[in-house]
Amino acid sequence: MKFILFFIFSFFFFSNTLYSQINLDQNFISKEKLGLHVGTFTNEIQYKKKINNHFIASLAFGYSNYTLIADVNLNNNNSVIKLNTDIRSFKSNLEYIPSNFLNLTFFTGLSYFSKFDLKANVFLKDNIKFGDIDIRPDVAGNIFSTIDYSGFSPFAGLSHHTLIGERLSFESKLTFNYFSNPKVLEYGGTNIFNYNYQNQYQFQDLINQFKVLPSLNFGLNYLIK
């Protein structure tokens, strides 16, 4: 269970760190552009400035508040994980375009998250046995955690663009993010899980193992002007 749980958790988490840019076909790019990105989890407004035919600098403000619900297995009990993010980010980005026809872009930059809360809740889906009692999920309770990723975070990655129209493109992106100091603000549970707060330090150690993490995201870019 822990494996799947962490996978879903991380996928969602890092999907929110998508830093899309208005990197449409080079022919479309002028000196300065303002664009809007709507991604699977992240929404951004971006300002870009073309340095030369291979480099683009950009600034962006991102916002994310999403909830993801997925099935997981908790100690052989069917469970549901509910993940919620609340993110405000500012980002500076430098893109490198190696050729003018492959639509591939390499990028690196630095983000500042003024707010980056990730809340996770795991609920049982089915009754569980306690002796002869079938305890209902709402009586059994849940395990929860809140992680704070706020602060500075350098990143690097590459993306691929497909032009859909004059002002619209579809973007696939792989980003590697570095987080120096993720903090587990709370880790615990309710009802039968209420003593899991004792695992908070162990969970912090777990989170500390993942300072460099990949993320995959998809989104639409729209060029405003």
Added chain:
Amino acid sequence: MTNIIKTKYLAFVGLILLSLIYFVSCKPKAPSPIINPSVIKFKVKVRLVDVLNATTVPAGAVIRISGTDSAKIFDISGSKTITIDPQGNATVGVDPNYKFTGTNVLKFNIDATASGYDPVSTPIMIDSTMKEQSVTLSMLNTANLPPEIVSQPVNISIGTGGTTTSPISITTPTTGGGSTGSTTSINIPTGTQFRDVNGNIITGTTLTGSVKQFDFSQGAASVLASIPGGGSVQNNIVSSDPTKRSVVFTPASMVSIDLFLDGKKITGYSNPITVGTTFPAAFNIATGKQIAAGDDLDIYMYTIESKAWSFEKTAQVSLVNGGTTVSASFNHNSYFLFNYPSTTTPCQSTSSITFTINDINKNIDVNSSDLYIMDIIDANAVAGTKPIYSQYVNAHDGDVISLPSYYLPSGKNLKVLLYDMDYDHWDIADTKRWISASDIATTNTKTKWSDIKLVNEITTSDYCGKSFTLNMTVSKPTTLWSMKALAKCPTGTTTFTAIEGQSLFYKYQGSLDAYRLLGYVKNGTFTTRKGEVGKAYSLQGFFGNKVGNKDNVILLDQNTILNYPIVNGIRRISADTTYIMKVGNGYCF
């Protein structure tokens, strides 16, 4: 060109997959969940004892739950089978899926049976305010009765056919061995046939069984505890008269008839039988005078099969040869209780006590597991009277204890006494706590209750429906002994914390003493001030039908203890003592 783009795109996708494989191969070690099995929040702690000897647990005793809401009641381990530990303790509780709404009250019976003992049953009521109750079931050893209870064995041939051919008279001995005691005669008329529990006529030739007489004239604890259905306070009496449905019994006499015809239990008769009981003259609470000829007594009947009291009738008292006698006719067997008509009724409102104990803070677990004994007695009762109600209290500053109103009389001034416990004074059912001072003087000095420390007491005005504050001054200990009580699955990694409120027992290592109750688990740990430095102990705890023992737990010598730092004025020792028991798969999530 298109092929180049496809190749690049595939490479891009490949990179993504490689990244995910890398991520997956990291195999993070997430913490295993900790399960707190304290899902049962409304609990009744049951103590089974012999009427005559509070430290004797009836051998082979079995507890079952019956009654209206019995389906909602489980052992504290979640099992339908109630587990009794070697000290005679069991804990039952309400299905955690059940939600109290409004003034809902759950009603059920705790029934106990044991070979050689009369079965007992006590009704329990739980509402949303009563998270913990204590009840002691006193069982009567039929081969070793107290002097206030006498039994007349029956072995009478009635001839063939199952119909009496001549009157049958059965008379009990007199209680107490003297003329001031009580006695009962029953008379079965000629031509009487016998019925089973279904009302069917049964046949046979030999009448066996017993008739018992209970003498209340001395107010003995043993006989009061023998009133079936939970004692003198009754809330669910069947009666068409609303004034008889909730009554605090003030008995003059009680008789039980338990007969068999060729081994088949008799519950009824085709002709009424006469029950005549003679008892010492006493104060009649209804008239305010000594009982006199012509006074009425209320007769209540307890049926073992239905585990319920019902009001039957009233009967006039007559004086025969200086003795007070009441006779009445019945067509069934039962417990028959002859009661001075009383206007005292059980309290029907919630009452509570709030503890103010500056030095026992529940949030920092100082003394958090230690127990006190709370006795509730009639404020006007003479010294040595058995408490109306007793229970262990795990008291901390700000704790609110709901008084067991359903089991207490209303309109009474009560005295609430709080006693500290130690190795020799710990048993809530030990009658030595309330025997007279002169008797204490003659008892063994090691076990006498005069040594027990009375922490505080309050006297309430009519307590029913009110809240009181009980202040306690307890010296803050300088050294605490603390440990964790854990349970683990035989396989897997799931760890269980101890059930909140779970009892932990202890005794000196290697001694022949019975295990004593040390206290209750609080906040997932066990913290007590009762360990003696330099002593070794054996610990024992229970999780359902699993027993956990940890022997040779030595409280460190003084020099070693001094190495532990003092934090907030308290030196905490043996903090890492972990008390582990293995639990079966039924509890492993």
